[in-house]
Amino acid sequence: MNIAAINTGEFDKYCREHPEDSDRMYIRIVEMLSIALELSLGKEPPNNPLKISYDQETRIVIFMPKPEPVDFKELKMRYDAEKQAIVSA
DSSP, X not given: OOEEEEOOHHHHHHHHHOGGGTTSBOOOHHHHHHHXXXXXXXXXXXXXXXXXXXETTTTEEEEOOOOOBOOXXXXXXXXXXXHHHHHHO
């Protein structure tokens, strides 16, 4: 069994310091779910820009997302693309 968690410390700090951006944050939830699934299947953690901590012995993965403020149009486009990818799978 794997356990996945999200450490929102850096994300929360950014939102406190930049409240005007809090409703424009891109969260890589699909990527986090995909990585958690791959780890549960015994694959190695990927080498990507998403910051993670993974303990193979306890099989605990902790995601530490970086704040990614984007304009609303871009945010909608990214989430629509992810939705389409999931529907097509």
